[in-house]
Amino acid sequence: MAKELRPAILLLLLLTLILGVAYPLGMTGLAQLLFPYQANGSLILGKNGTVIGSELIGQNFASEKYFHGRPSVTTGTDAQGNSVAEPYNAANSLGSQLGPTAKALIDRVTADSATLKAENPSTPVPVDLVTTSASGFDPDITPAAALFQVPRVAKARGLSEDRVRQLVQDNIEGRFLGLVGEPHVNVLKLNMALDGLGG
Known part of the structure; x- marks a missing residue:
């Protein structure tokens, strides 16, 4: 029995070292060497050198003084453990689970479209200002x-x-x-x- 187990255990250890240690470390090192900006999260720095965001993750700009991104349906959890809306929550990537005939989705898109139409009545509302992306934080x-x-x-x-x-x-x-x-x-x-x- 031990004679059959020994090669299996050695192969498991060898593959674990190659695929679980050497390969990830090699790919991480190669990424840092060839694409350091992308490998470190495509971070955007402010004037004082602090990280203010990433090119890859949207942020919730609610002020009228800023351009707004696509709607986000990501959620978070409040102190009581209830699910609450938390736009652009990068820890909870998800898109809307509502289908095109869902009343809740139709109502939200209709209301958002009406609000935007009132903001700029002479221009058709672009679809990406009222629909969410698959990730939730485009x-x-x-x-x-x-x-x-x-x-x-x-x-x-x-x-x-x-x-x-x-x-x-x-x-x-x-x-x-x-x-x-x-x-x-x-x-x-x-x-x-x-x-x-x-x-």
Whole structure:
């Protein structure tokens, strides 16, 4: 019996060392060497060098003076253990579990659309301002969604719409290698650039 177990145990230990220790350490070292920014979380630093967020995780900007990201349905837990809405909770990635015919979803999208339409009645409401992403904390919005918010942000900051619109244009990121993905705007970077304008 021991004769049959010995090779199995040795193989288990060998594979554990290779796949559980050497491979992860090798990949971590390679990632740090080749892609240090991405390997460390794509962190965005403020003026004083402190981390203010990540390019990969959206943040909840509620003030009228800032551009808003996509709605987030992530949740958290209150002191009594109840599930509560906690937008952009990076510890709880999830999308809405509501199907396209769910009354709660239809009601929320209808209400959000009406609120946004009142904010900017001359422009159609971009779909990504009323629908959630699969992760629950998408950091990007479409250029149309950013441009839709220009009048509100310009008014709240006392800036000209043209100046804010140009800021959005300057922050549009194109397709990767000109082929992959869609043009998008990172909301955190845009809001940082907006703070740089003042107002």
